[in-house]
Amino acid sequence: MTYAVIGGGVAGLAAAWELARAGHPAHVYEPGRIGGKIRTSPFAGRPVDEGPDAFLVRTPDATDLCSEIGLGDLVAPSAGRTLLWTRGRLRRLPDGLVLGVPGRLGPVIRSGLLGPGGLARAALDLVLPPSHPAGDVSVGDLVTGRFGRQVATRLVEPLLGGIHAASLDELSAELTAPHLLAAARRHRSLLLGLRTQTAPVGTQSGPIFLTPAGGTGRLVEELEKALRAASTVFHAEPVEAVRAGAGQAGEAGPTVGPGGGNATVSVTTPSGSRDYEGVVLAVPAPVASRLLGPAAPAGLGSIRFTSVALLTVSIPASQWSPPAGYNGFLVPHDEHRLMTACSFFTNKWPAAGVDAGHHIVRVSAGHSRDGRVDRLDDAELTASLIAELSRAVGSPLQPAESRLSRWPDAFPLYQVGHGSVVEGIERALAAWSPRVAVAGASYRGAGIPACIKSGRSAARTVLAAGARPEAGTGLTAEPA
Ligand SMILES: Cc1cc2nc3c(=O)[nH]c(=O)nc-3n(C[C@H](O)[C@H](O)[C@H](O)COP(=O)(O)OP(=O)(O)OC[C@H]3O[C@@H](n4cnc5c(N)ncnc54)[C@H](O)[C@@H]3O)c2cc1C
Structure with a gap:
């Protein structure tokens, strides 16, 4: 057969x-x-991913397959922090977020990412009557209903929306944030519910992501x-x-x-x-x-599907170096930038080989509500992303090398x-x-x-x- x-x-x-x-x-x-x-291919003398650079290990599907085929040399990214490019500068994301949703309010208050009104609205989650959504709802409705718009746009959208290249209002909570939906169904407060859930994303011991050595x-x-x-x-x-x-x-x-x-x-x-x-x-x-x-x-x-693109650049260290201890930054959609995220490859994957003279950076673009990735040609896309990266890091950058990987209609839109x-x-x-x-x-x-x-x-x-x-x-x- x-x-x-x-x-x-x-x-x-x-x-x-x-x-x-x-x-x-x-x-x-x-x-x-x-x-x-x-796809992993050589860039600036080492293997660099053109698409995914790691997989989640919360479920054993990928690790089991690796062990079945004898692929044992899996590596984890360095434990660097993530920044957010918002309101003109790079700011630290607070601790204790579960895909952007706060599990604690203290770090969010200290981060300065929310204004006083946004913080007051976020705290209402603790006293509002339960939402207990019965069927599927959008992540936007779920998060905004509990914490207000600022938490949704400044914290959750860059993380969860960035993963799916879509706005929270377009994303099914059942498919893209099942743990949030489960917490909202079981608990009155989402914040307290996330705290009591067993091993939510980001809190289990051991690495969260792995990838084979070499990409x-x-x-x-x-x-x-x-x-x-x-x-x-x-x-x-x-x-x-x-x-x-x-x-x-x-x-x-x-x-x-x-x-x-x-x-x-x-x-x-x-x-x-x-x-x-x-x-x-x-x-x-x-x-x-x-x-x-x-x-x-x-x-x-x-x-429906969304096209994305990934620009990989090699930046001479004489022009700029990524801040130590950080793996990259995210960009909220309401900043209206072309880039959605930026990963400091050489910080994140030191095992791939460090070249003291250059830093490799991967810049992502593409969003379901932004058709520029499909409209701009390669030269325009590359130039715009380098200009935005320069603005984000505060230095005019002239990469020694660049590579644009296009992924047309790559991300499925998981609607409600x-x-x-x-x-x-x-x-x-x-x-x-x-x-x-x-x-x-x-x-x-x-x-x-x-x-x-x-x-x-x-x-x-x-x-x-x-x-x-x-x-x-x-x-x-x-x-x-
Ligand atoms: C830029 C980017 C970054 C990503 N980052 C991550 C990440 O960090 N972690 C993660 O887990 N996931 C990530 N993903 C998602 C993940 O890579 C994809 O969802 C996954 O690889 C898709 O696998 P697939 O087999 O479903 O589809 P595909 O990889 O799209 O495979 C489908 C195949 O079908 C073939 N095909 C099409 N038409 C025909 C035909 N008529 N006959 C025969 N074959 C055909 C195509 O050539 C293609 O090879 C990322 C994706 C992208 C694009």
Whole structure:
């Protein structure tokens, strides 16, 4: 029995790994670079990530996968603090924040980040009646309702909004801040609730983030090696269509009769069609929608995406040095800057090798409510980001080297109700063909661990369908 995985990003590779471990080395279709958005390449003499630079270890999905493939040399970023570029200068973020939400008011008062009105409003969380949201709500509504607008825009938005390249008002609390929602449901005060929750983000012992020594790209390199060693086959071509039942590409309907014992899924590429026992679609939702054609669940096409870009620069130490003990700074969206965050790579990852003469800095841009990343050409984007960086650090910077990495439509926007949309997609697909499952950042989280989890889970779904001779009986010719 052979299975196919469409997409060789981390979700697809994790799906292929799960299939290989079950004794079914898959065919992986990836027309571009293996690894998708995980990419590490040489810059200024050392490996520097062009996309993600670490993964969260709160859930074991990424660390488990690393140990299964024998990738043991994981490193943590240095324990540096984070700054905020707000109201004209870089200011220290207070301690005790849980994704920007205060777990204590003292450090927020001392930080000077909130005005007197903002502080008074934040303290109201302690006395306001409980909010106890029943269903999904936006993070903006949840945080503003408890703490007021200043906490939302100056503390939570730069952290949580920055991670998702979106405004809090657009983000589903269920998906992007489940611990906040849980605290709001269980406790009257969010501040006190966060304090009593077991091990909220940022308070557990041990590192919060890890990455393979040499960069996150090594995760996908080592995974690819392990997959090839386990007889996984890689096809360097794009998939054009996925159809349930052996048949011609472009047919919406299956060719499976009642009983469905011989049900297969056909995958079409420019070089022809092949039939598989099951298929994991580990491509972004709009691509999955296109490949499934008339059978695509409607929800697939409703998910929006934001483009981001990452500028990496090497700055001569004679021009500027990042402050010791700090790993970078965040930029609140209401500052209307192009950059959303800046990471002092050489401070954050000393293990990558320190060159006393130069500092490497990674500057991020891209937000769901700011189309400039899509509009500006490479030269304009680079020049604008260097100008903003110079303003932020207070020195005119002329980088010795720069590299712009663009990630078009990279970040899914998890809007309120996204969880229900995903459940609807999965239900519709299962009803149409249990042999086809979706995986990847579009659905239940864009972080590397969430993508790994979704890839492995999708692989188990199609394996279970392949093991059941009646799996094809649910097929219908109609879109679900
Ligand atoms: C700049 C940036 C920084 C990030 N930082 C972090 C971080 O620090 N920590 C973290 O955990 N996460 C981070 N992320 C998020 C994380 O990297 C991504 O969510 C994750 O890598 C996505 O994996 P994926 O497999 O779902 O999708 P992708 O990596 O997008 O893989 C999908 C693959 O499908 C392929 N494909 C498309 N069409 C077809 C087709 N027709 N046929 C076959 N294949 C096709 C594509 O070529 C691609 O390789 C970051 C992302 C970006 C862009």
